[in-house]
Amino acid sequence: MDLNLRDKVAVITGGSVGIGLAIAEGLAAEGTNLVLVARNKERAEDAAAAVADKFGVITTAIAADVATAEGCDVVVSGTQKAFGGCDILINNAGTGSNETIAEADDARWQYYWDLHVMAAVRLARGLLPTMKTRGGGVILHNASICAVQPLWYEPIYNTTKAALMMFSKTLANEVVGDNIRVNTVNPGLVLTPDWIKTAKQIAGEVGWEAHLQGVADEAGGMKRFATPEEVANFFVFMCSNKASYSTGSTYFVDGGWLKTV
Numbered sequence: 001m002d003l004n005l006r007d008k009v010a011v012i013t014g015g016s017v018g019i020g021l022a023i024a025e026g027l028a029a030e031g032t033n034l035v036l037v038a039r040n041k042e043r044a045e046d047a048a049a050a051v052a053d054k055f056g057v058i059t060t061a062i063a064a065d066v067a068t069a070e071g072c073d074v075v076v077s078g079t080q081k082a083f084g085g086c087d088i089l090i091n092n093a094g095t096g097s098n099e100t101i102a103e104a105d106d107a108r109w110q111y112y113w114d115l116h117v118m119a120a121v122r123l124a125r126g127l128l129p130t131m132k133t134r135g136g137g138v139i140l141h142n143a144s145i146c147a148v149q150p151l152w153y154e155p156i157y158n159t160t161k162a163a164l165m166m167f168s169k170t171l172a173n174e175v176v177g178d179n180i181r182v183n184t185v186n187p188g189l190v191l192t193p194d195w196i197k198t199a200k201q202i203a204g205e206v207g208w209e210a211h212l213q214g215v216a217d218e219a220g221g222m223k224r225f226a227t228p229e230e231v232a233n234f235f236v237f238m239c240s241n242k243a244s245y246s247t248g249s250t251y252f253v254d255g256g257w258l259k260t261v
Ligand code: NDP
Pocket: 013, 014, 015, 016, 017, 018, 019, 020, 037, 038, 039, 040, 041, 043, 064, 065, 066, 067, 092, 093, 094, 095, 096, 115, 142, 143, 144, 145, 186, 187, 188, 189, 190, 191, 192, 193, 194
């Protein structure tokens, strides 16, 4: 199936590892050129070089903190310099939290707001003009099942990811006439290196797999983690013109974990 993604340009925040890197590989396999964004320069550059080498596409790495206005500016100017703009933006950079509402201070709320919401706002503002000039595009937000089904230990994550979903819907309405489709994807449990690292810290070298199985069992549904590729496949489809009638929506890729319709 030709997804018509060859020679498009995609900006992927958090593209150096985990789900973002899997999306990068999925798009590169379709011939899409890439801008991979992350704070750790070396890891982003290594990922960009490896993807370019494996798939024969043009990639560039941008070291930037998208939780800041300056970092988002660097992404916009770097994309402009490398490719003259982009056709696809994947707002994927994000991270879990761990706190109680009673104890978390304003600075903590502000950090996650900047990372999960303002990054998407600022990058939309900066990248939409060239997307429009190029005749349209796709913006995808990687939120989480936690945006609608909160986990007790991460109230700030739940709240800011829910806000990201609403931003996505609102942006979709604003740019629907510009041939730009905007959607949210809500993954469930996805086995990224960070999950494995944390599980090893909690349960050790012998017990980490059982620990993760316990997490998956508790979630229910398929009772397993997704591979990053399983989630990335959905992102790639949503970037393609096979998803041409889909905008302003939220899609779950959660193995049946969601308990509501
Ligand atoms: P990882 O921790 O594996 O990777 C996160 C990526 O984001 C890295 O490339 C990291 O690079 C980058 N990043 C983090 N903070 C910033 C920042 N401030 N500025 C720029 N880049 C940043 O994450 P996952 O792949 O697990 O998750 C990706 C997204 O998917 C997140 O938004 C997460 O909330 C969401 N998600 C994940 C699930 C899971 O089970 N894994 C489930 C549901 C949703 P660097 O550290 O170098 O900046």
